[in-house]
Amino acid sequence: MTLATAILLTVITAATPLLIAAIGELVVERSGVLNLGVEGMMIMGAAFGVVVAVVTGSSLLGVLAAIGAGVALAAVFALLTLGLAVNQYASGLALTIFGLGLSGVVGAPFVGIQRDGIGRIAIPLLSDIPVIGPILFRQDPFVYASFALVAGVAWFLWRTKAGLILRACGENPVSAHALGYRVLRIRLYAVLFGGACAGLAGAYLSLVLTPFWTAGMTAGRGWIALAIVVFASWLPLRTMLGAYLFGGLIVLQLHAQTAGVAVPSQLLAAMPYLITILALTLIMAMRRGGGAGSVAPAGLGQPFTPDR
Amino acid sequence: MADRSPLLAAEAVTRRFGTLVANDAVDLTVMPGEIHALLGENGAGKSTLVKMLYGLLAPDAGRILWQGRAVSLPTPRAARALGIGMVFQHFSLFDALSVAENVALALDEAAPLPQVAERLREVSRAYGLPLEPGREVWRLSVGERQRIEIVRCLMQNPQLLILDEPTSVLTPQETEGLFETLRTLRDEGRAVLYISHKLDEVRRLCEAATILRQGRVVERCDPRQQTAASLARMMVGSQIADVRRARAESAAGPVRLRLDSLDLPSEDPQGTSLKGVSLELAAGEILGIAGVAGNGQDELFAALSGEAPAPRAAAIVLEGTPIGHDGINARRRRAAAFVPEERLGHAAAPRMALSENALVAGHAANGFLRRGFVQRDRMLAWVDAVTSAFDVRKGPRDPEARALSGGNLQKFVVGREILRKPRLLVVSQPTWGVDAGAASLIRQALIDLAADGASVLVISQDLDELFEIADRIAVIFHGRLSPARPAEGLTREAVGLLMGGEGFGPVADTPPVMERVA
Numbered sequence: 001m002t003l004a005t006a007i008l009l010t011v012i013t014a015a016t017p018l019l020i021a022a023i024g025e026l027v028v029e030r031s032g033v034l035n036l037g038v039e040g041m042m043i044m045g046a047a048f049g050v051v052v053a054v055v056t057g058s059s060l061l062g063v064l065a066a067i068g069a070g071v072a073l074a075a076v077f078a079l080l081t082l083g084l085a086v087n088q089y090a091s092g093l094a095l096t097i098f099g100l101g102l103s104g105v106v107g108a109p110f111v112g113i114q115r116d117g118i119g120r121i122a123i124p125l126l127s128d129i130p131v132i133g134p135i136l137f138r139q140d141p142f143v144y145a146s147f148a149l150v151a152g153v154a155w156f157l158w159r160t161k162a163g164l165i166l167r168a169c170g171e172n173p174v175s176a177h178a179l180g181y182r183v184l185r186i187r188l189y190a191v192l193f194g195g196a197c198a199g200l201a202g203a204y205l206s207l208v209l210t211p212f213w214t215a216g217m218t219a220g221r222g223w224i225a226l227a228i229v230v231f232a233s234w235l236p237l238r239t240m241l242g243a244y245l246f247g248g249l250i251v252l253q254l255h256a257q258t259a260g261v262a263v264p265s266q267l268l269a270a271m272p273y274l275i276t277i278l279a280l281t282l283i284m285a286m287r288r289g290g291g292a293g294s295v296a297p298a299g300l301g302q303p304f305t306p307d308r
Numbered sequence: 309m310a311d312r313s314p315l316l317a318a319e320a321v322t323r324r325f326g327t328l329v330a331n332d333a334v335d336l337t338v339m340p341g342e343i344h345a346l347l348g349e350n351g352a353g354k355s356t357l358v359k360m361l362y363g364l365l366a367p368d369a370g371r372i373l374w375q376g377r378a379v380s381l382p383t384p385r386a387a388r389a390l391g392i393g394m395v396f397q398h399f400s401l402f403d404a405l406s407v408a409e410n411v412a413l414a415l416d417e418a419a420p421l422p423q424v425a426e427r428l429r430e431v432s433r434a435y436g437l438p439l440e441p442g443r444e445v446w447r448l449s450v451g452e453r454q455r456i457e458i459v460r461c462l463m464q465n466p467q468l469l470i471l472d473e474p475t476s477v478l479t480p481q482e483t484e485g486l487f488e489t490l491r492t493l494r495d496e497g498r499a500v501l502y503i504s505h506k507l508d509e510v511r512r513l514c515e516a517a518t519i520l521r522q523g524r525v526v527e528r529c530d531p532r533q534q535t536a537a538s539l540a541r542m543m544v545g546s547q548i549a550d551v552r553r554a555r556a557e558s559a560a561g562p563v564r565l566r567l568d569s570l571d572l573p574s575e576d577p578q579g580t581s582l583k584g585v586s587l588e589l590a591a592g593e594i595l596g597i598a599g600v601a602g603n604g605q606d607e608l609f610a611a612l613s614g615e616a617p618a619p620r621a622a623a624i625v626l627e628g629t630p631i632g633h634d635g636i637n638a639r640r641r642r643a644a645a646f647v648p649e650e651r652l653g654h655a656a657a658p659r660m661a662l663s664e665n666a667l668v669a670g671h672a673a674n675g676f677l678r679r680g681f682v683q684r685d686r687m688l689a690w691v692d693a694v695t696s697a698f699d700v701r702k703g704p705r706d707p708e709a710r711a712l713s714g715g716n717l718q719k720f721v722v723g724r725e726i727l728r729k730p731r732l733l734v735v736s737q738p739t740w741g742v743d744a745g746a747a748s749l750i751r752q753a754l755i756d757l758a759a760d761g762a763s764v765l766v767i768s769q770d771l772d773e774l775f776e777i778a779d780r781i782a783v784i785f786h787g788r789l790s791p792a793r794p795a796e797g798l799t800r801e802a803v804g805l806l807m808g809g810e811g812f813g814p815v816a817d818t819p820p821v822m823e824r825v826a
Contacts, residue, residue: 161418168402168413175400178364179414180384298404 007251008135012143013209015247017042017201019146021225022232022239023153024197029229030157031190032170032183032299036092037077038198039222040099044069045202047103050213051110059118063203070199071192073099078191082184085303100216107213117211118142142204149197154236166190170297173304183304198222220269227276233283233295246272313376315340315499316361316392316468321370323356330356332523333370338468338516343490343500345510345531348520349543349743354503357520358470361501362394363387385416393461394470401445401453408441411460432459435489450601451482458489469493470501475509479600480771480804487513506772507536519543540744561591564763565732570623570632572611580604580787582611587782587789591731594754594764595792596778598771600807604787605736605767606649612734612765613646614639626732640670645730647722649737649767651714655721658710662702663687665709666694666724690727698723699749715746722750726757733757736767751777771800785809 021038028035035041045066053062073095080091120140127137157163166186168176173183205217224246231246232238253268283295318336322329331353338344348354359365361372363381371378374390381387384394401410408425415424425441432439437455445453454474461469471490475483490500490513504510510517511531519527519542527542565588572582582604589595599605610616611624618624618632625631626642636646648654656665667676667687676683676690691706698719702712709717718739725733738754739747755777758764767784768774774781775795782792783806790806805811 161412164405164409164413168405171402171404172400175396175402176413178384178396178400180363180388181413 005134010251011244011248014250015243016143016146017204017221018225018228018247019240019243020149021198021201021222022228022243023149024194025225026229026234026239027153028190028194029300030170030234030297031166031187032173032297032302033187033191034088034301035077035194036089037095038225039218040096041070041073041195041198042202042222043103043218044073044099045199046206046217047107049203050206051106053207054110054113054115059207062207066203067196067199070195074191074195078188082187085305088301104215110213114212117208140208142208150236150240170299173299173302177306224272227272231276231279315375317373319371321360321367323360323365323367329523334525336518338499338501340499341494341497342516343494343502343514345514345517346501346503347517347543352520353523354520358472362392388416388464391467393464393466395457395461395474396472401456403446407439407443407456410445410456414460427463428459431463435462451478468499472503475506479807480800481808507539563588564591564627565589566625568623570611570618572607572616572618574607580607582607583787585789587792589763589765591763592758592761594758594766594778596774596781597767597784598774598781598803598807599784601769603784605784609648609736609767643731645725645728645733647725647735651717651721652710656709656717659708661706661708662691662720663706666690669724694720694723694727697727715742718742719746719750726753730762732763734765738766739773771803783807785812788812
């Protein structure tokens, strides 16, 4: 294995949790809901994933528990923002803080318990392709799942009627309601899907990347996932690009630190956000020039209450 | 006349919102092959009624009969399944989606997009409503957007088509086209329920009318047998005061406001840039700017109010002083006043009290401040003065702006500016979506202001309004302004042609034809 392949492998490993969380949040935002609770749902997934895996000895049950934890927190978020029409920003922030706290309590008895991470699965034939084989087809199941998620979400949003309806709810909830669609129900499904993805991304952290529990182990990855959605201007394939770009930056940051490069690590840690701002600026500049890049769903963050 | 049983009948339908009875035992009967008008002022309950017919609202009491059978309409899908289609007043379109996607959303069966696009082409060709399925909606004109709504209704093959104020945004020519389509539909045996408060249109188009006032049916008639005045009387319940124009025609004073080939690129990438706009407005004169929405009206208003400063100071001259670079407050201090189109959000902050709104608009010029501190009693006195002078009806003395009805808030924001006794008033869509009584009061106030020597510039899409109050009328099209012509002797057709862009010449760097002729 060459050095370049090794580096690319670590980039994919660093990027996969970002990608899974971001693709879930993309669906949520396309339905018109801004979920700032991604970080909280992710860490809940990480905590419940490792705790259940340790207790039952089954990684699969751990993963399912992680998804369940993400969905549970997303359900609370949906109850607040959809059921009670509470401010989405405040609810999301509150749930992030809540998730960080509760995960610490749940995980406390398990601190330092090591277990074997979920292993890699080599896909026959494909994994023998030189260079890209080892990178793409000798991976853990999460990486394959992330590929499937991106393809599935892209297909769903642009090739199915249900996806069109979901985008319509994010674009103009009032009109979607007037056409007879259940905006709140559709947004609920989207929010739960986003929660499941965030939980899954959390499981990757605590079951694969560093297979043990430490409090606050998401370390801001939920926020980077939110930035990726914006960076990607709400498009699935660009989300993939953004996740690998930002994953690469995380790896770069680690290597720069160990190599003692004179760049402050804080600057590197800030790069994803700086790049997001830059990308947004470029997209807006392109639009002014007549280019038609995709921008935010028009109804994003807009609470909706049917008057029936 | 074989089948004379009603297609749709509403019997004693009642709907309450809290303590407000929006529909009080309303009866409505629509026959097949009939264009039926539903008339009433704003707030009379027209929209509530049709929302119940389309399954968007559930009635509290009463029943709805379709072809003689009592039906329940829990969702719009159920209404569409029966054969009821609806074209909304504020278009229920999705700007970022394509025409075909918008149509697919309104179809109940899940057809693949290319197939939807194909049927869309067929229907639009059959009814002479051309549409390009692949275009995104935000690129289309208002008239084209309405076509999408109509075509997507027709693709459901409805027996009853409900149109909620369809012509409020169309040019007279586009309106004629729409009427042709509706008559074709009627001749096919379909029924149309047509909501409007444009009485002339109703008289030309409809053969039956039901008139609502304060949630009750007050009259049923054949509008072809009525005059616009008699219909208006039924709607309002009393005689609307005629607007008086008691001014000498020759009394045009010195020029107060001059625009000199004002060029202004729009800040909105989808907006319209102003190109070489010139005009003169004299003291004591009302100048009307007509035009279809989105032709530069917003940009012109922003340029005049100072929200968008002009590139050259001399492009805007007020009483001999170049003010193109001045900000909004500087212009207000020169006794200019501005009433933007949007009542809530632009002219008034919805969640602020009326007094606070008065402060925000007049902090620089009204003397509400003393050494930087707010004079609360003066603000309240001002609210009281506006309230009594303009008959603003409200509950508490100083409610939040959003608590007022559209007409009352519009009276307040217009009154707030007029009471400052401005020498120049720029007002955009002064009576849009306002009931007839409030509209008449506001128009009279504008005329009285001009009679006192002020200059008034009215930007409006309502031609009736402009012909009623303006001394001269100019038309804005694609960011260019036609020369203003005296309203006296000007026909609606001539203005309509200009609104459609005829006479403006090709969009190029050469000066427009109109200017060379003039």
